[in-house]
Amino acid sequence: MAKVAMKVNGKQMSGDVEDRTLLVDFIRDTLALTGTHIGCDTSQCGACTIQLNGRAVKSCTMLAAQAEGADIMTIEGLAQGDKLHPVQQAFTECHALQCGFCTPGMIMASVGLLKDTPKPTDEEIYHGLEGNLCRCTGYINIVKAVKRASQLMAG
Amino acid sequence: MSNAARLEDRRLITGHGRFTADWQLPGQLHAAVVRSDRAHAVIERLDCAAAAKVAGVVAVLTQADIEAAGINPMPGGLSFTGKNGQAMKKPAWPVLAKSHVHFVGQAIAVVIAESASVALDAALLVQIDYRELPAVISFEDALHGGAAQLHAEVPGNLAFEYEDGDERAVANAFATAKYVSRVTAICQRLVGNPMEPRACAAAYDGATDIYTVYTPTQGINGIRNALAQIVNVAKEKVRIVAEDVGGSFGIRSPAYPEHIVCIHAAKRFSRPVKWVGSRTESFVSDNHGRALSLTVELAMNADERFLAIRFDNAADIGAYATSFGAWIGTRNLTVTMGGVYRIPAMYAQSRIAYTNATPVSVYRGAGRPDIAFAIERLVDHAAAEHGFDPVALRRKNFIPCAAMPYKTSNGTTYGCGDFAAVLDDALARADWSSFASRRSRSKGAGKLRGIGIATYLEASGGGAAPKDQVEARWDKTGNVTVYTLAHSSGQGHETTFARIVAGALGMPIERVHVREGDPDVTLVGSGTGGSRSLLGAGSACKVLAENIVGVARTYAARLLEVTESELRYASGRFETHDRSLSIADLAVRLAALTPHPFNLIGEGSFGVTFPNGCHVAEVEIDPQTGRVAVLRHTVVDDSGNVISPNLVEGQIQGGVVQGAGQVLGEQAIYDRHSGQFLSASFMDYPMPKAGIVRSFQLFEHPVPTATNALGAKGVGEAGTSGSIPAMTNAVLDALRPLGVKNIELPATPAVIWNAMARAAQAARVLEQPV
Numbered sequence: 001m002a003k004v005a006m007k008v009n010g011k012q013m014s015g016d017v018e019d020r021t022l023l024v025d026f027i028r029d030t031l032a033l034t035g036t037h038i039g040c041d042t043s044q045c046g047a048c049t050i051q052l053n054g055r056a057v058k059s060c061t062m063l064a065a066q067a068e069g070a071d072i073m074t075i076e077g078l079a080q081g082d083k084l085h086p087v088q089q090a091f092t093e094c095h096a097l098q099c100g101f102c103t104p105g106m107i108m109a110s111v112g113l114l115k116d117t118p119k120p121t122d123e124e125i126y127h128g129l130e131g132n133l134c135r136c137t138g139y140i141n142i143v144k145a146v147k148r149a150s151q152l153m154a155g
Numbered sequence: 156m157s158n159a160a161r162l163e164d165r166r167l168i169t170g171h172g173r174f175t176a177d178w179q180l181p182g183q184l185h186a187a188v189v190r191s192d193r194a195h196a197v198i199e200r201l202d203c204a205a206a207a208k209v210a211g212v213v214a215v216l217t218q219a220d221i222e223a224a225g226i227n228p229m230p231g232g233l234s235f236t237g238k239n240g241q242a243m244k245k246p247a248w249p250v251l252a253k254s255h256v257h258f259v260g261q262a263i264a265v266v267i268a269e270s271a272s273v274a275l276d277a278a279l280l281v282q283i284d285y286r287e288l289p290a291v292i293s294f295e296d297a298l299h300g301g302a303a304q305l306h307a308e309v310p311g312n313l314a315f316e317y318e319d320g321d322e323r324a325v326a327n328a329f330a331t332a333k334y335v336s337r338v339t340a341i342c343q344r345l346v347g348n349p350m351e352p353r354a355c356a357a358a359y360d361g362a363t364d365i366y367t368v369y370t371p372t373q374g375i376n377g378i379r380n381a382l383a384q385i386v387n388v389a390k391e392k393v394r395i396v397a398e399d400v401g402g403s404f405g406i407r408s409p410a411y412p413e414h415i416v417c418i419h420a421a422k423r424f425s426r427p428v429k430w431v432g433s434r435t436e437s438f439v440s441d442n443h444g445r446a447l448s449l450t451v452e453l454a455m456n457a458d459e460r461f462l463a464i465r466f467d468n469a470a471d472i473g474a475y476a477t478s479f480g481a482w483i484g485t486r487n488l489t490v491t492m493g494g495v496y497r498i499p500a501m502y503a504q505s506r507i508a509y510t511n512a513t514p515v516s517v518y519r520g521a522g523r524p525d526i527a528f529a530i531e532r533l534v535d536h537a538a539a540e541h542g543f544d545p546v547a548l549r550r551k552n553f554i555p556c557a558a559m560p561y562k563t564s565n566g567t568t569y570g571c572g573d574f575a576a577v578l579d580d581a582l583a584r585a586d587w588s589s590f591a592s593r594r595s596r597s598k599g600a601g602k603l604r605g606i607g608i609a610t611y612l613e614a615s616g617g618g619a620a621p622k623d624q625v626e627a628r629w630d631k632t633g634n635v636t637v638y639t640l641a642h643s644s645g646q647g648h649e650t651t652f653a654r655i656v657a658g659a660l661g662m663p664i665e666r667v668h669v670r671e672g673d674p675d676v677t678l679v680g681s682g683t684g685g686s687r688s689l690l691g692a693g694s695a696c697k698v699l700a701e702n703i704v705g706v707a708r709t710y711a712a713r714l715l716e717v718t719e720s721e722l723r724y725a726s727g728r729f730e731t732h733d734r735s736l737s738i739a740d741l742a743v744r745l746a747a748l749t750p751h752p753f754n755l756i757g758e759g760s761f762g763v764t765f766p767n768g769c770h771v772a773e774v775e776i777d778p779q780t781g782r783v784a785v786l787r788h789t790v791v792d793d794s795g796n797v798i799s800p801n802l803v804e805g806q807i808q809g810g811v812v813q814g815a816g817q818v819l820g821e822q823a824i825y826d827r828h829s830g831q832f833l834s835a836s837f838m839d840y841p842m843p844k845a846g847i848v849r850s851f852q853l854f855e856h857p858v859p860t861a862t863n864a865l866g867a868k869g870v871g872e873a874g875t876s877g878s879i880p881a882m883t884n885a886v887l888d889a890l891r892p893l894g895v896k897n898i899e900l901p902a903t904p905a906v907i908w909n910a911m912a913r914a915a916q917a918a919r920v921l922e923q924p925v
Contacts, residue, residue, distance in 0.1 A: 097645075135349055
């Protein structure tokens with residue numbers, strides 16, 4: 001067992017975990033932040049994507065212990081109170097979600113994508129979201145939402 | 156109609172949705188499933204002792220425990236007979252394997268432990284000695300003489316033979332035909348892969364003897380009835396709790412062994428028991444989709460009129476019969492056997508085989524995309540083979556709008572549809588006539604461009620329940636909650652049903668809350684499936700609103716001191732010559748009464764609808780790599796009246812891209828000899844990704860149906876039915892100039908490249924001097 005501590009959505013959090021505990025399991029089971037989802041066991045689907053020290057990271061690809069001291073944001077921490085983040089706003093405006101299971105990861109990956117590429121082309125969006133699977137939308141409205149978010153963020 | 160954002164979105168985009176794995180029940184235990192890693196074997200020894208000794212393990216359950224508890228096998232089979240009155244042969248599917256395993260992934264034992272990680276660790280210690288048997292993993296191999304025998308009660312692995320139509324009339328028509336064409340359309344075995352892996356939790360209350368089961372589902376009544384039947388309790392003893400469901404596509408309909416084991420264990424250990432499957436478990440143990448092959452022939456006269464169509468269908472339903480598995484290759488195909496065409500004689504026969512693969516059940520369309528694929532491949536193939544224009548050939552043979560309602564030659568009646576107008580609209584929207592210039596532009600860039608068309612028609616709306624009910628319950632503030640048995644897994648019922656009720660009552664939508672999956676409602680109705688929720692539960696919402704207006708009129712007349720006939724009603728308000736009263740205000744004023752007088756039920760029996768449409772796909776193939784890009788996909792759809800255009804568009808987009816996945820890459824691949832499942836992960840199974848369809852446009856061409864209160868037709872599965880044939884026809888259009896005539900899906904780069912190479916080889920042989 002190991003004690004881990006990190007900042008999550010602006011608050012200092014800690015917990016005791018088995019050494020082998022994945023970061024995603026720590027977030028979901030210990031911190032009870034169940035907005036971060038698990039959709040696969042091979043790090044392909046991206047449903048568990050979070051922001052770690054400002055980068056979009058699949059939280060199933062690292063151990064909780066490796067996140068010691070990190071600054072983490074999960075989907076629960078993205079909106080400012082009642083005010084949605086522009087990517088969240090764009091996802092609902094563009095009907096870019098159906099069942100909503102992939103959505104937290106898709107939104108967090110899109111936040112990362114737009115940070116690196118504020119005005120992405122279609123091809124850059126396809127590339128940027130290659131690690132995130134959605135079975136419902138066919139991605140068409142997700143691509144629209146990323147572009148809409150880009151507009152919203154540009155003001 | 157409204158395109159406003161969905162009401163359910165806020166919780167889902169902020170991380171506050173509640174999916175099954177998110178439930179944490181006080182004192183819960185965790186289950187881990189030990190699965191067969193053999194396709195076909197005798198279990199010679201099952202030793203759970205080491206696993207049971209692990210600290211934190213409560214028990215290791217096997218089929219002996221399940222049988223001792225009086226639990227039934229998994230249900231399945233067919234409710235109708237086949238060729239010569241035969242019944243389907245249905246071997247028992249034990250909840251946990253007992254003496255034999257019949258597919259990789261079959262559940263054998265379940266470890267119940269204090270934590271999920273302890274359960275998984277202990278599961279690795281369960282020791283099984285197998286005596287392996289030869290495996291058969293395809294329809295052809297299963298029916299081959301001398302093939303391994305799966306179930307003693309199913310000689311030759313042939314589960315069922317089915318026929319529909321007039322065999323003799325078809326034979327006569329073929330005898331007189333001027334033109335005949337034949338094609339085989341293979342719908343490869345697929346994995347549904349909703350993004351939320353399968354999960355469940357069960358709790359038992361000894362005081363009331365009631366089980367509460369948390370599970371993703373397509374409708375609480377269906378799953379509740381199935382679980383109660385298997386566990387051998389009255390259905391009132393099972394409560395289903397289902398909130399957010401992360402996609403379903405058919406695979407969430409039935410009961411699964413994990414439900415049963417959790418229910419059993421919850422009572423036995425007097426603690427809740429939770430199981431959360433991994434994606435690998437989803438691949439091997441969620442019911443699979445498709446897995447059938449249709450060989451279809453068309454007879455035409457000298458005027459290119461269709462005389463007859465004949466199908467020979469082969470369906471692999473996997474190791475056991477699920478509740479719906481055998482419907483796909485039989486009635487689900489033949490109900491719309493001739494599609495949108497006038498065909499005087501039709502006949503189909505189907506054979507259903509057991510194989511050592513995961514059991515098959517419904518997956519987005521469940522027979523309807525398959526028959527549309529076969530028909531539209533056939534029409535295109537016939538046009539190419541005999542030198543006809545594929546558009547003109549279709550147009551000439553459509554059932555004309557004027558012939559509606561039209562009874563097909565095997566007895567299905569289509570109420571309405573305007574197939575020629577839909578086709579014309581689609582051709583115009585897709586710039587069909589200017590394709591040649593785009594093809595030549597692609598050629599200039601070294602690419603092969605193709606365009607493909609497909610019309611489709613499918614039966615949607617048949618539900619298991621005799622009627623659909625919804626119920627309104629009003630609170631003191633004049634807000635209403637509408638309860639329904641339909642269950643969204645992404646379709647957006649909370650928005651669309653609220654829109655129907657709020658619209659009809661002239662109330663702000665914020666005051667109408669839709670509640671699906673309430674475990675304590677006692678309504679009658681079907682769950683979600685077969686593209687039926689809008690036309691079933693949605694229609695009942697409209698009837699509900701009308702019932703409320705009827706009761707409200709009485710109270711409005713009393714309060715406004717006029718007779719009911721003096722009241723005008725429009726947009727939620729009752730009016731006299733000088734006063735008015737809104738339903739919303741009336742609801743508040745009546746809130747002191749118990750029960751609220753507007754607490755009413757809306758119900759009705761709503762018939763099958765026949766959504767139809769035309770898809771045009773445009774693809775570009777890189778001949779260097781065989782890679783296909785879907786550049787443009789245009790859909791003109793007759794889904795009847797539309798309530799939420801953006802949600803309908805979303806359904807079609809999702810369906811089209813699932814079709815693209817089937818056309819371009821998805822396939823459950825098994826090793827022919829060992830029966831090992833080789834593509835059982837997202838590393839090996841190419842799920843569609845962003846950009847698989849570059850540009851998409853949907854246009855509605857509604858021909859409202861009279862069979863339900865909304866005039867709506869099904870939309871959930873329509874996208875797949877049209878896209879699979881349209882995209883395949885486009886790929887073949889691109890390759891036909893090279894001499895490629897047919898292609899087996901999935902059209903991966905390797906398949907395309909090999910088809911091109913074979914065609915080139917054949918061309919070189921022909922060019923050699925004799």
